[in-house]
Amino acid sequence: MGSNATLNPMIDQENTSYRRILRIALPMVVQGLIFAAMLLTDRIFVSHYDLVSFAAVGTAGDLALAIGFFFNGTIAFANDMVAQYYGAERKNMLASPVWAGLFLALVFGAFMIITLPISREFFALPFFDHSELLVQEEKTYFSYMIVMQSVGLIQFALVAFFIGRGKTLFSMIVAVVGNLVNIVMDYFLIFGNGIFPEMGIAGAGLASVLGVITSVTFAIIFFLFASREFKGILRPRFEPDIIKRMLKFGVPAGLKLGLEATGYAFLLIALGKFGDATVAAAGIGYGLQNFVYMPVVSMATAGAVVVAQERGANRLHNLNVIVRRVLILTVSYASIMLLIFVLIPDFLIALYGSGEEHLDLELLDETKRIARYFLMITGLWLIPDAFFNVYMQALKALGDGRYLSSRIAVTVLFTMILPPLILMNFTGEWVQYAIYLTAVAYVVILWVLFNARYRSGKWKGHKVID
Template identity: 30%
Template sequence: MHIMRWSAKSGYRESLVIGLPLVVSMMSSTVMTFTDRIFLGHYSLDALAASLPANVAAFLFLSFFLGVAEYTGVFVSQYTGATRHERVGAAVWQGVWFSLPAGLILASLWFLAEPLFGLAGHPQAVLDQEILYFRILTLGGGLFLIGASLSCFFSGRGLTKPVMLVHVAATTLNIPLDYCMINGYGPFPEMGIAGAGIATVIGYGVPAVAFACLVFTRKNEARFKVLSGWRFDPDLFNRFMRFGLPGGVQFFIDMFAITFFVFMVGRIGAVELAATNVAISVDTLSFMPMIGMHIAVSIMVGQAMGAGRPDQAAYATVSVLHIAVGYMTLMAAMFLLFPEWLMNLFRTRDDAGDFGAVAEMGVVLLRYVAAFTVMDAVAIIYMGGLKGAGDTRFIMLTMGSASLGCMVIPLSIMSWQGTASIHGPWICLLAYVAVLASVFTIRFHRGPWRSLRMIADES
């Protein structure tokens, strides 16, 4: 059966052809963030401790707009499956029109940085760097959204290699730039965490410019109307909002739960915060590639649903799931077998013994990461399948309920009671992933998504 699934339509081979370039794209983003934190860890422990809350908080606000903008890809995939190629350009432009004001809103968060991070109660040395890093990242958020919207022109049609190449190029530029701007090398002054933020924003800008050059060509105009389809289309934009907004809310809720988790851990102590920072950074090695496969399955399901073939959509989802679970199992084994080596990647250059406590606690936290990685794969892939079919309202409601029930309420109670143990918050995170995996599995197999139509009743 598995041999037949390799060569079948929507089988393993097609899943890998579409998914692997997206995995590489996500890994390039992961490598960018991972090396960023390694460089900051070598720079100072305070910079390392500040990088995760600020990065997570910035991405929390970005996540809502990104969840909506990325839904451009589902519309492109459904138009592709329905062989309505002349509508692809208009779909991409609706994502761009959404991203422009969204970028202005993100930039305005500059004024919320101080009161926001003041609520966290982190040490002043960490707090100052959190505010600075957050402000720089949110200023560049609009560039990230525009690049994401334009990339959907390729990813939504299943052409994921251009997406991979652009993101790899951005990472290749970002890593040395990051090192130089943090530490002061070559023509750059030593800027510490500010240098890390500026280098990241430059990394956001490269894909936006590159995709604009690749998308808006005469050849693409002839088939996909990428130039003549620039006008704001109220009907299409309303559809985009109808299905995309729940996706944005879902992404925001998920990131809010993680952000809340990080901030509550920060209240326990600096060692707990730094150890959690490193453990989550290591977890991105497994999580971010799964986001690539999540996008891949939403593309494959979207194309199948656009063509009116829900059985093919289900087959594609199971194919991607098998690949994802296999990968996550290997990653879980690595987290269990080599935790000390992974932790020591973040050892600071001015370590005066403090990092020993961080590394010791981080080894324990990586056991939690290993425990939920496979469940994470199940949740992410089934959610991608539901998203590709347009079942975004259910995803939003599930994420909201799980984040409140498993994360926000219990973590608030723990904080109120003055819990000093790191295990309580991490058990909540484990329960959160388990609930999502279970609910999305049941929803997908019950199949109400099969009757959803995103573009069928278009005039």
């Protein structure tokens, strides 16, 4: 099949076309936008309820994501394994990564729940000097988010069966329905509307749990329906070799995601030292950045699915064209969003909080003042982040996760952990902006490193499937 593709340029044109990429990417972009909208709505609702709670949603939510990203990044490598088996036309192996992922989901989920009483105490460390009220809110929201992450691992394992085959519409429906439930329940549970009690930040957390339970339910239903076409996929299978391969390539991929999220979480927690207004402003900057980050990651992930399918079919000559076209799509989107950030920053910031009498208006004004500067800094990393994510996702799909995780570990340490630790010893308003700026250095350095790695071709020796 690979040799025929080489001889027939029409096949190459079809396999590398924008149409093929967009057919896989668009449902994932919608999924990413809905997830970003859910996060935005979650945080906007909480910001209208209480600003200290809003600050806690940022710090606790990002730390929970950092922990969850390691585990779901490992399991999500099933996408790439399914894609390579699909490209190699080995349909009898398509369900094997799914069952390996389900096994690991149960193990990882249990671990997160068991260690929750210990991990939630991180916010109380004297080093970070968070207010007592902020710490209490952080612990509450973090607990719910860890439960959400634990349940969500099952979703990641099941949707891999569809994403790897390029049937991303199914994964989009799974995510969209769950996120819509989350948004609706936010309205009822945070403020106590209708028959529901007023729960504040706990309501936001519970809404997230209910949303992910809905997503998992739909993922199970779709997997059951898929068994009509793919006989035998419902038969549980424990295949140590598949699990070993998933851990070999997936753990570095998950470590990559976890390390990156940890760096961003650390920045937010470090900024908490400068007061509730600063950490709330950082939450606004990161929240708005999600509308760029999530679709970019979704499109880069879709490109990685195509890359993995072509790798499985041994059509390596198609990879450069695919990566280049995904770069054009993602950088174009990031550029449009950059213009929006530059032209209407005040409108975007005004979405968070308003003149409600119960809010601390002085704290609100200070938050919005700082957020304007944070948003300008956020704009600096949008385009470099698009390049970084496309190369990163392509290398991950090709089994180069060990290289990715090692470089990310070093870069996170020397850009988003050590510099803030040093800067926290200085005084002055400039310090908080300098800390926030370290994220720009992070994405620029990794863009350069991953671009060079991809072009070196050193990933060609990796074999993701047997």
